[in-house]
Amino acid sequence: LELLFPPSYSLFAETLMDSRWATTELAWTTFPESGWEEVSGYDDSMSPIRTYQVCNVRQPNQNNWLRTDYVPRKGVLRVYVELKFSVRDCASIPNIPGSCKETFNLFYYESEGDVATDSSPLWKENPYVKVDTIAPDESFSLLEAGRINTKVRSFGPLSKAGFYLAFQDLGACMSLISVRVFFKKCSTTIANFAVFPETATGAEATSLVIAPGACVANAMEVSVPLKLYCNGDGEWMVPVGSCTCVAGYEPAGENTQCQVHPACIPGTFKSKFGEGTCAPCPANSRTSSRGANICPCLNGFYRADSDPPDSSCTTIPLAPxxxxxxxxxxxxxxxxxxxxxxxxxxxxxxxxxxxxxxxxxxxxxxxxxxxxxxxxxxxxxxxxxxxxxxxxxxxxxxxxxxxxxxxxxxxxxxxxxxxxxxTNQAAPSAVPTVHLMRSTADTLSLSWLPPEKPNGVILDYEIKYQERGQAMAHTVTSQHSSVNVEGLRAATPYVVQVRARTVAGYGRYSNPMDFSTNLHISSGRKKSVQDQLTLIIGSVLAGLVVVVALVVIAVVCLKKQRSGSELEYTEKLQQYISPGVKVYIDPFTYEDPNDAVHEFAKEIDISCVKIEEVIGAGEFGEVCRGRLKQAGRREMVVAIKTLKAGYTERQRRDFLAEASIMGQFDHPNVIRLEGVLTRSCPVLIITEFMENGALDSFLRLNDGRFTMTQLVGMLRGIAAGMKYLSDMNYVHRDLAARNILVNSNLVCKVSDFGLSRFLDDTSADPTYTSSLGGKIPIRWTAPEAIAFRKFTSASDVWSYGIVMWEVVSYGERPYWDMSNQDVMTAVEQDYRLPPPMDCPMVLHQLMLECWMKERNLRPKFSRIVSTLDKLLRNAASLKVVTSSYSGKSQNIATYFIPFVTALLHDWKRLLKMSLCRDNIIKSGTRGADVEKQEVMKDLLRLGGTLPGHNRKSPEDSQEIIRQQMSQTLPIRV
Known part of the structure; x- marks a missing residue:
């Protein structure tokens, strides 16, 4: 479609208001009078401008407002605001209280006319509508020149005749240099011999506005309707329909008009009626006939199947x-x-x-x-x-x-x-991760698997260990893949590494692992424990536990004998005999939700916290980076969420509810809560600091820099965190790459628990039903959650499949530029996201399992973790890559999926394939799966290929079909 209908891009913005145009005082409304002050200044080109500034940082509890004049909206639905401003660094101002800010708030107020006064509307957030908290990219100190920041924000949809802009200062030292209000529109354009009028953008940044078209003179419609879509950035896209020159006319003026043309003479050609002019034959081709529609290539020159007829003929390259x-x-x-x-x-x-x-x-x-x-x-x-x-x-x-x-x-x-x-002789590869079998007061029992590539016979292993933080290291050797390191200090952490040796020398050490010895146990304490153990064993409940544990251990031992892997046996044994997982408690079930904060979150003294800089804005206030230094612990970098001034009791409760939730979790792949400050102002939530930020933006910044094994490792960490939450009967409801944080070691952790809810474990089919509508992230949400507000761990599994797609595509937007309505329609019609570029087949297969329409057929997070572990152990399986396409062409292709599906059913009906399906159904087989199975078999018999395999040979395509049949289309009797 992009080749047939090349889009004509045009970005045009029209200004509604610009403070730089002012030739006299702006005279905007301020409150109170001691707040914002209008002053004269100069812009970058030394032209005089009017600016506003405020700097009341030495007085606490600042609440200074500035409101612009009335701005008519001219019928547009969404407007953009460009702000140029500078902010003084609070650290550079001596002897100021802790209320100094480096941010300000942007609001707007709609009105049918210019009716605002000095006291109306009221100077508070309501009736104003907040757009955003504006933070500078750079602030300046007293000794530096002012650094100008530029920020652009948009808001809509607008419904009244005009609006006011308002700026709220809560204690910053800043200057508002200029304010420009504008909207975007697609300008008049001609494409495919059709004229499309000027069109304003829609109410949302992702809206597409339809513009009808009309054929130019001497042209007729080829397909209807004629329309273009104007997107939120003022760009024309997705042309639908086209016109062509009528008989006797040829295109002119870059396909903007039609003119009379003569017949093509020998040596020229015209490939299609109504398109293009009679042109000379391309290089390395010729024709001697009159009215030719193509010029054949000379001997030894060729055109590719995808080359248009007017392209030059080319030849094959020589050898490198x-x-x-x-x-x-x-x-x-x-x-x-x-x-x-x-x-x-x-x-x-x-x-x-x-x-x-x-x-x-x-x-x-x-x-x-x-x-x-x-x-x-x-x-x-x-x-x-x-x-x-x-x-x-x-x-x-x-x-x-x-x-x-x-x-x-x-x-x-x-x-x-x-x-x-x-090749030469090589040393062995690195030893996989070292595991702790057991520990005592002076001994660590360790085990490991041999290197994946021994490159010869392993002679022995060298084990290096040292106390954490100490430079002196000790080594021991072992002939086997296990060792007892003895003579250690009690209650001491040790760093352990292992490497293998062959005749070619030592391989690389394994990654450092931290293990600790146990404390000494006094005889009195041992006796007490033994007494308690005797009483517990005598109880009926403990007896049942022992019986179950023995059965599980026996099964695991049998599995160990079959697999021959000591490590797998140990891991499974520890899994089965570990104590039961605790259950999540909803903080809103407390009579006073504030009690949940004190039960699940640790209160930290304000003297232990140091805020260093603002790194963003959250729902309730600013997000900062800082340091936490507590007695007996090392100083650590932390993330600090603040509750903005002037909060209500409900806002405070909702703000601390997330801390009550996080405080119940303790897992390496779930964000860790360090504590809260509820007795100070402002109220703070302190979590561990994740250096690389959100996963989606991190992947976009590092596109193509990771191996597939590293990406699968990230996915494994996310799945492990979600398994932990699922085991606690906890549903996240907003699982997406934007809500996964990444630290400096590429460890991914689940965060953002604002939409999560509690599951009733007593129900056979536990769900959470929202009584309120609310906003749902459509692209990440399972169909049953969208349609019926039914959220379960199975709907989290659907969202996890979308996260897998985001990770493998390096942060690409799911379903690209499709609207939410189009996404819901496509998913309901069984369309699923295709594999990203270079996506291993096994990963896309796992995604498709996560996107099963029947939620009970989706895998559990425990099976997802197990599957990813197997892939990490068998890296060769990640090298079988699916055929995939990327780019905007996919966006257009998705509109034709229902038509292709209908065509396939009609084609199957004409070939009377349904007879086979009916016979199988009569024999007691479930029809839906058999129907898919038979379609695959019929494709194989007729030499067909699956969509996306047209770049492969028939043999390769058929093999892929067979693999997908065996993996994704089992016949269930």
Whole structure:
């Protein structure tokens, strides 16, 4: 569609009010008189302007208001406000109280006319509507020049004739330099021989406004209706319908008008009626006929299937030049130069083919999937790769191919260069994570799995340990994958690392792990514990627990014998015999919700907290970074949420409710609450500080920088946190990448518990039913939660599937620019998000399971964690990548999914495939799944491929279909 209807982009903004235009005093309304003050100044070009400033930082409890003149809205629904301002750094002002601010608030008030007075509307947040808390990017000190900040905010929809802007200062030293109010619109344009009028943007930033079109003179409609969409940024997009020149006319003026044309003479061509002019044949093609619609290519030149008829004919590239190889143990680096001739095309890419050669004269064979070629094997634009995981002392042959869009047209293509290498002996890879089996007052019992790539026979292991914070380290060796480290100090934390040794030397150490020895237990204490244990064992309840534990241990032991993995056995045993998980308690069930804060959150003294800088604005106030220093603990960096001044008791209760919720959680993948300050002003919530911020923005800033294993590790951490919350009967309701925080070690933690609710565990189908409407994040929410307000852990699993898609696509917006209504319609019609670029097939399969329409068929978080653990242990499974597409073309394609579905059903009915389905249903098989199964089989028989596989060979596509049939379409009898 983008090729047939290229969009005409035009961004145009019209100004409603600009304070820089003022030639006299602005005379805006202020309250009180001692607050904002109008002064004269100069802008960047030294032109005189009128500004407002305020600096009452030495007086506490500031509440200074500034209101603009009336601004008519001219019928637009959404307006934008551009603010230029400077703010004084509070730290640079000596001897001031703690009430100094570096932010201010922006409000608006709608009115049918200019009716405001000095006392009306009232100078408080209501009846004004708050737009945002404005924080500067840079503040300045006394010795520095003022730093001008520019912020743009928007609000809408507007319904009255005009509005006022208002600015609230709560104790800042700042200058409001200029205020500009404008709206965006799409200007008049001509596209596809149709004229579209000037159109203002919609009420929301994501709204699409339809503009009808009309054909230009001497043109007729090809498809109707004629319309363009004007988006919230003032851009034309998604053309629908088109016109073409009538017979006897040809396009002119860049497809803006139609003019009379003669017939094409020899040596020229016109590919389609009504489109384009009679043009000379492109390079490397010719025609001798009159009125030709295409010029054939000369011998040895070709056009790709996707090339338009008016494109030049091109040829295949020559082989890459100067291939250089560098072997380092079992790794290889390959570099090469561009071919002498690229074939005249701009789509040149390179393929690297790995072949393993035996020592005899037998032919070389393709390398297995364990060989890692980075950044990729096929379709690279880079001229350098790194090959890892080769076998030691083995001969390999590598082909570096140069390929372009017409390489498949030549039987002898592609051209390639060959390099032969032999790998060296290599040390073993790093030992996986070390596990603590048990600890005593002077002993740590440790175990680990052998390295994934031993590269030879493991001779022994070296275990290095040292007290945390001490420089001196000790080592012991072990012939097995376990050891007892003895002679340690009681109640002392130790840092432990392990590495393996072969004849090639030592491998890399494992990641440092912290383990602690136990305290000494006195004889009196032991006797007390034994007495209590005897009483407990004598009870009926404990007897039942012991019986269940013995059965579970027996089952796990059998699994251990079959798997042969001591580590898996230990982890499963600890899982089954661990004490029961506590249940979440809703703080709003307390008669006084403030009691929940004191029960679940620790009260911190104000002297232990130091606020350093404002890093953002939250729902209830500012969010700051600071430091927490408590007695007996190291000073730590923390995030501090503040409750804004002038709060109501209900706002205070809702603000502290999140602390009451967080205080009940203790998991490495759930944000940790450090404490609260309820007896000071302002009220504070203190949590651990996550250096990398929200996951979605972090991924967008680091697009393509992580390996798939790292991304799966992030997903595993999120799933583990959600499993913990689910086990506590806790539903999050707003699980999204924006609500996942990332620390400096790439550990992801679930946060933002504002929408969560309590589950009744006594119900067979526990749900939470909201009695209020409220806003629901449509793109992340399960269909039953949208339709019936039914929130369960299964709806959280649906949201987790969307988070998986966000992570693999590096923070792309789910469903792109589709409206919320279109998203709900598409999901209801069984449309699901396609795999992002380079997405492993197993990950997209897990996403589809999370998006099952029947919520009881979705996996539990425990199974999701188990699945991701298996993927991390078997990295080769992450290298099977699904076919995917990205970009705005997907947005348009989604509108045609219902039509493709209908076409498939009609095609199946014509071929009488439903007879097979009816026979199976009569035999007692559930029809819906069998119908899908039969469609897949029929596609295989007829040589068809699934959507998204059209870039693969028929054999590859059929194999993918078989894999998806076996994984996603089981027949249930």
């Amino acid at each position: 030049r100067n291939v250089i190889s560098s072997v380092n143990e079992t790794s290889l680096s390959l570099e090469w130069d561009e071919p002498m001739d690229t074939g005249g095309r701009g789509d040149l890419v390179y393929n690297v083919v790995c072949k393993k050669c035996l020592r005899d004269l037998s032919p070389c064979t393709r390398c297995d999937d364990n060989v890692d070629i980075a950044p990729r094997r096929l379709g690279m634009r880079q001229r350098k790769v790194v090959v890892r995981n080769l076998q030691a002392h083995t001969r390999y042959s590598f082909e570096v191919q140069a390929v372009n869009g017409v390489s498949g047209k030549n039987p002898s293509s592609p051209n390639y260069s060959t390099v032969n290498i032999t």
